[in-house]
Amino acid sequence: xxxxxxxxxxxxxxxxxxxxxxxxxxxxxxxxxxxxxxxxxxxxxxxxxxxxxxxxxxxxxxxxxxxxxxxxxxxxxxxxxxxxxxxxxxxxxxxxxxxxxxxxxxxxxxxxxxxxxxxxxxxxxxxxxxxxxxxxxxxxxxxxxxxxxxxxxxxxxxxxxxxxxxxxxxxxxxxxxxxxxxxxxxxxxxxxxxxxxxxxxxxxxxxxxxxxxxxxxxxxxxxxxxxxxxxxxxxxxxxxxxxxxxxxxxxxxxxxxxxxxxxxxxxxxxxxxxxxxxxxxxxxxxxxxxxxxxxxxxxxxxxxxxxxxxxxxxxxxxxxxxxxxxxxxxxxxxxxxxxxxxxxxxxxxxxxxxxxxxxxxxxxxxxxxxxxxxxxxxxxxxxxxxxxxxxxxxxxxxxxxxxxxxxxxxxxxxxxxxxxxxxxxxxxxxxxxxxxxxxxxxxxxxxxxxxxxxxxxxxxxxxxxxxxxxxxxxxxxxxxxxxxxxxxxxxxxxxxxxxxxxxxxxxxxxxxxxxxxxxxxxxxxxxxxxxxxxxxxxxxxxxxxxxxxxxxxxxxxxxxxxxxxxxxxxxxxxxxxxxxxxxxxxxxxxxxxxxxxxxxxxxxxxxxxxxxxxxxxxxxxxxxxxxxxxxxxxxxxxxxxxxxxxxxxxxxxxxxxxxxxxxxxxxxxxxxxxxxxxxxxxxxxxxxxxxxxxxxxx
Numbered sequence: 001x002x003x004x005x006x007x008x009x010x011x012x013x014x015x016x017x018x019x020x021x022x023x024x025x026x027x028x029x030x031x032x033x034x035x036x037x038x039x040x041x042x043x044x045x046x047x048x049x050x051x052x053x054x055x056x057x058x059x060x061x062x063x064x065x066x067x068x069x070x071x072x073x074x075x076x077x078x079x080x081x082x083x084x085x086x087x088x089x090x091x092x093x094x095x096x097x098x099x100x101x102x103x104x105x106x107x108x109x110x111x112x113x114x115x116x117x118x119x120x121x122x123x124x125x126x127x128x129x130x131x132x133x134x135x136x137x138x139x140x141x142x143x144x145x146x147x148x149x150x151x152x153x154x155x156x157x158x159x160x161x162x163x164x165x166x167x168x169x170x171x172x173x174x175x176x177x178x179x180x181x182x183x184x185x186x187x188x189x190x191x192x193x194x195x196x197x198x199x200x201x202x203x204x205x206x207x208x209x210x211x212x213x214x215x216x217x218x219x220x221x222x223x224x225x226x227x228x229x230x231x232x233x234x235x236x237x238x239x240x241x242x243x244x245x246x247x248x249x250x251x252x253x254x255x256x257x258x259x260x261x262x263x264x265x266x267x268x269x270x271x272x273x274x275x276x277x278x279x280x281x282x283x284x285x286x287x288x289x290x291x292x293x294x295x296x297x298x299x300x301x302x303x304x305x306x307x308x309x310x311x312x313x314x315x316x317x318x319x320x321x322x323x324x325x326x327x328x329x330x331x332x333x334x335x336x337x338x339x340x341x342x343x344x345x346x347x348x349x350x351x352x353x354x355x356x357x358x359x360x361x362x363x364x365x366x367x368x369x370x371x372x373x374x375x376x377x378x379x380x381x382x383x384x385x386x387x388x389x390x391x392x393x394x395x396x397x398x399x400x401x402x403x404x405x406x407x408x409x410x411x412x413x414x415x416x417x418x419x420x421x422x423x424x425x426x427x428x429x430x431x432x433x434x435x436x437x438x439x440x441x442x443x444x445x446x447x448x449x450x451x452x453x454x455x456x457x458x459x460x461x462x463x464x465x466x467x468x469x470x471x472x473x474x475x476x477x478x479x480x481x482x483x484x485x486x487x488x489x490x491x492x493x494x495x496x497x498x499x500x501x502x503x504x505x506x507x508x509x510x511x512x513x514x515x516x517x518x519x520x521x522x523x524x525x526x527x528x529x530x531x532x533x534x535x536x537x538x539x540x541x542x543x544x545x546x547x548x549x550x551x552x553x554x555x556x557x558x559x560x561x562x563x564x565x566x567x568x569x570x571x572x573x574x575x576x577x578x579x580x581x582x583x584x585x586x587x588x589x590x591x592x593x594x595x596x597x598x599x600x601x602x603x604x605x606x607x608x609x610x611x612x613x614x615x616x617x618x619x620x621x622x623x624x625x626x627x628x629x630x631x632x633x634x635x636x637x638x639x640x641x642x643x644x645x646x647x648x649x650x651x652x653x654x655x656x657x658x659x660x661x662x663x664x665x666x667x668x669x670x671x672x673x674x675x676x677x678x679x680x681x682x683x684x685x686x687x688x689x690x691x692x693x694x695x696x697x698x
Contacts, residue, residue: 044086044089044090081115081120081121081122084111084114084115084120084122084126085121085122085123085125085126086126087111088108088111088112088122088125088126088127088129088130089123089125089126089128089129090129091104091108091129091130091132091133092125092126092128092129092130092131092132092133103137104133104136104137105133105134105136105137105139105142106137106139106142107133108129108130108133108134109130109133109134109139109142109145109146111130112126112127112130112146112149113145113149115160116149116158116160117160118160119159119160120160120161121160121161121162121163122160122161122162122163123162123163123164124162124164124186127146127150127162127186127191128190128191128194130146131143131146131191131194131195131198132194134146134195134198135194135195135197135198135201138198138201138202139198139202140195140198140199140201140202140204140207140347143194143195143198143199144195144351146195147187147191147195147211150186150187150191151187151216153186154185154186154187154216162186187215187216189244189248189250189251190250192211192212192215192251192254193248193250193251193253193254194250195208195211196208196211196212196251196254196255196257196258197254197257199211199258200254200257200258200261203261204345204347204348205257205258205259205260205261205262205345206258206262206297206300206301206340206343206344206345206347206348206349207345207347207348207351208254208255208257208258208261209234209238209255209258209259209262209301209348210304210348210351210352211351212238212242212245212251212254212255212258213237213238213241213242213304213305213308214308214352214355215242233266233267233270234259234264234267234298234301235267235270235271235274236270237301237305238255238271239271239274245271246274252271255271256268256271256272259271262294262297263294264294264297264298266293294343296339296342296343296344297343297345299339299343300336300339300340300342300343300345300348300349303332303335303336303339304336304340304348304349304352306332307329307332307333307336307352307356308352308355308356310329310332310356310360311355311356311359311360314359314360315359321360321361326360326361326391326394327394327395329360330360330391330394330395330397330398331395331397331398333353333356333357333360333398333401334395334397334398334400334401335397336349336352336353337349337350337353337398337401337402337404337405338401338404340352340405341401341404341405341408346405346408346409347409349405350405350409353402353405357391357392360391361391393422396435396436396437396438396439397438399436399438399439400438400439400441400442403415403418403419403439403442403443403446404442406418407442407446412446412449412450413450415446416443416446416447416450419439419443435464435466435467436467437466437467437469440459440463440464440467441467441468441469441471441472441475443459444456444459444460444463444472444475444476445475447459448475448476448478448479453479453482453483456476456479457476457479460472460476465499468499468501469501470496470501470502470503470505470506471503472501473492473493473495473496473501473503473506474503474505474506474509476492477489477492477493477506477509477510477513478509480492480513481509481512481513484516486513486514486516486517487513487517489509489510489513490510490513492506493506493507493510493529497532502532502533502536504533504537504548507529507530507532507533508548508551508552508555510529511526511529511530511552511555511556512555512556514526514529515555515556515557515560522560523560523563523564526556526560526564527541527564530544530545530564545564545565546565546580549561549565549580549584550584550596550598550599552564553598554598562577565580574606574609575609577602577606578602578603578606578609578621579621580599581599581600581602581603581606582603582621582626584596584599585599585600585603585629585630585633595633595637597634597637597642600630600633600634600645601645603623603626603627603630604627604630604645604648604649604652605648606623607623607624607626607627607649607652608623608652608655623652623656624652624653624656624658624661625661627649627652627653628649628653628658628661628664628665630649631646631649631650631653631665632665632668634646634649635665635668635669635674635676635680636672636674643676643677643679643680646676646677646680647679647680647683650662650665650680650683650684650687651683653665653687654683654686654687654690657690658687659687659688659689659690661687662684662685662686662687662688662689662690663688665684665687665688666681666684666685666688669681669684
């Protein structure tokens, strides 16, 4: 029957098959799935992919309504193997040239897993079809699931078999389809390129590079960790591990897309230099800033590369890992995860961790088997630890890193669920003897972020005092501040002071609580807090107040800020604040520090104040010159919130008829191609021409 379907397809008689099925749906139950598979095969051979999908999705209820599996030639499966395979092939071929999300990924991967779990047969074209569906839907998670199945197929025995598309391979007479003759080498360049494209489509560019780096596309020589060389560039590393990258167009394109997404344009240039002529090279990266360096990603990749290499060496040498080595490797994995989170590539970091940890978690029976090599590669010192079967909980750094990664990837609720579900593990923070400073503080932050402040307060009270740090007290104090429970902030402050863990953030929070609370003698208490933090910082109280004036003003208000500065005469406060703003700006310029926006705002706001004690235009404090200087700084800060401040400063220059300054400002934004609001550029032209428009002034 299947042979008849193939013959009809080759003869181009697919329409007759469709007409017969549509007029004789009941015959499907009589003739069974072999007949249905034959009809689908005829349509598939003719390239009528949409017809194949329509037939399958419209008529499959005939087989599913019975509620049981269908028996064919002594085996059981929900669908005939050829039927399932044709559907997956069709999905892939039907999506090759389509950019629109078709929503096939979920159904295709579900059918793929069904085939593998039932020990069925599947062709490479069907596997490609599944991956094309994932790519079309940008579903990198499902693509990774398929990749893991393919990897397990290549390294171990499995009940399911990859075969070619010949109809004979889907018949019961499959005595020749043993594990020794089944299709091997199924993870090829095309498979990896498709999975990388899926990651790129989802914006997971770092994960795409990770997939390329870890792909076993070439045989690797037996080398030792000490022989690992630090490559000068990421491209050098990738070309070393995947030399076929320069010969495969699809793989090359996928890699270039990933590198471009990571803004590693110099690496794009380097990669193309291996494979393209100069004309193509200059055209392909025209307009890209090759000087741009994504330092966060480079650091992430460097740590990923070393971990993957270490795991690869351990696999090939088949050496067990001692407890000390496990601990060191857990720290290295934690460092990689932190870098991945900071570079915005958390999925890539988790994928590397999940891949290398099973290798790192081997138990040593002979002690220090690879300690010296690990120390040389990662630069760690010896540290005695207790044995631990749960690698993720082997160190505080790694467990906190995993929680943070889950927080970014899955959200706070899922991360907290994971923590509290694993809390009863024998080596969890609940029972372990070693410190869990980072872990418990991450949990506290998540509880507060979730808004579950009552549980956060209970968690804080039950924390081991040695697990509290400056950030712990700041987090809990801010939670009390949000609830306007200012009296409790004082208790937190005193606990931090007793533990010698005061910080500027906590002191400012405590000062704000004093101002907003009902305390008596507020200034006296504020000065006491200033004395405490000044002692910690090793500076005089007056200097600390001057250095932090603008943040103090934001937190406490101008009234308490001026009293702390000993500005008691109301007639002098404006002039004194203006001079302080100028002093801070000049200091920050000399030190190449970011200029305080509040200082710039102060100069623009106070420029018109008649009480300013400044001289004529030659005076360095002369308001028009200072306002112009502030406008230049504000215009180059790339902050859209500065528009109103820019307009206010320009109105002052217009009022003072400072045409020359208006010309200089216009020249600045045009010469340096500074992007400003149209209202700003229009008003700057008006200032340059000194055309006072009453509507502008208003």
